[in-house]
Amino acid sequence: MKKLVSLILSLALVFSLAACGGQTAQSPAPTQSPAQSDAAEGPVTIENGGRTLTFGEVPQRVVCLNMQMTEMMLMLGLGDKVIYTCYTNAEPMVQIKDAFNAIPLLSEKYPSTEVLLGAEPDLVLGQRFGFTEDKAGTVETLADHGLPAYVSEGTLASEEKIENIYLDIENLGKIFRVEDRAEALIGEMQDKVAAVAEKTAGVEDKITVFVMDSVKENEMYTCAKSMETEVIKLAGGINVCESDSAEQWFYVSAETLIDKNPDVILFNQYGSTPVEEKIAAITSNPALANVDAVKNRRFMTTVLQDVNESVRVADTVTRFAHSFYPELFEQYPVTITSYNQEGLLYDQTFDACPRRVVCNQPQAIQLLLALGLGDKIVGACRSVGDVNEKYTASFEALNFISDNDSPSKEVVLDQDPDLIIGWGSTFGESTLGPVSDWNDRGIHTYI
Structure with missing residues (x-):
């Protein structure tokens, strides 16, 4: 039995550095404690989505419409300010899992305006998609009710960049008077991305990637200038569909995948459809048999939140780079x-x-x-x-x-x-x- 265990551990060791699943470890989140200065020294003004938001004091009752914003608050040590989270459709980040799970869930998806207002928040944070009349309400509607709304910057942009995430962190740091924490978190993310850039700087033949979000008959849902494309690019790869549409997400045919002939197919994992079904839809299609990624079975998977507008992306950049160019990172x-x-x-x-x-x-x-x-x-x-x-x-x-x-x-x-x-x-x-x-x-x- 000891020999068997030893062999299994040996096998795991040989491959461990190449494994793609899971989240890269980060330093622990700041201890959950009151913000540094709840008694504001004068008002704080920020620009967000063409609007000017002014905060005379630190918000005390925050509702986050997306788990990405909840995780950002927790990584800034502001969990005590979040009274509800919404739309939790993935496992929380490991280092803040207990703190995340301790926050009550207001709605499985987006709450209605009435439900949101009934929670009596003094600030709501979320991605653009939640701020519509049929969901939580527009930012104008909420403002009419005296509720300020902060919209994630990247979801407002036509081309998402990691700088949008840094700006979100910076703005939250200002709103909650924890600028030093925000600066530290941004610096940690920048250091990880810079380390990957240094390793991949000399790569001439870059890995080409096709993002496979979902399959509908003979069509596949993929992305152009989205945050997922940004993560692929920062990891030293190329999204083969980056310039194919003005829309961030769009459908392409199987013929497009054949023409693009990517080195890697990246499958997004979310919702009720197992990623194995998406892989099977590709591998069972005889027309795709000669696509390099299919022929070489070079498939990657990622939880959708890891390539979304969130504090996770620096770790995802690292993970993707290790998978794209394992020879650059092997020990x-x-x-x-x-x-x-x-x-x-x-x-x-x-x-x-x-x-x-x-x-x-x-x-x-x-x-x-x-x-x-x-x-x-x-x-x-x-x-x-x-x-x-x-x-x-x-x-x-x-x-x-x-x-x-x-x-x-x-x-x-x-x-x-x-x-x-x-x-x-x-x-x-x-x-x-x-x-x-x-x-x-x-x-x-x-x-």
């Missing part, structure tokens, strides 16, 4: 201890992260899927054994090279692997042959 070589076909331990040194994995063992395939490494599997085998329902869709979307667990040497070689994972019997004389033969070809093995 290799890595040496692990594994077995050969005779059950003898020996060391293998990985000089780079494996990119093309052939695997014939369902348990190991599911382990890779659980680690968010399905994009590394270029060849899988159908074998006896159940697949956890959590991974069924991802499993079925893989490229199967054999209906059993014994693919031929020729079929395996056709996948151009740099790592083969399998049973000990996989490397028998009558199957793929000893691991030393594959190692001599420069192909790693893991039993």
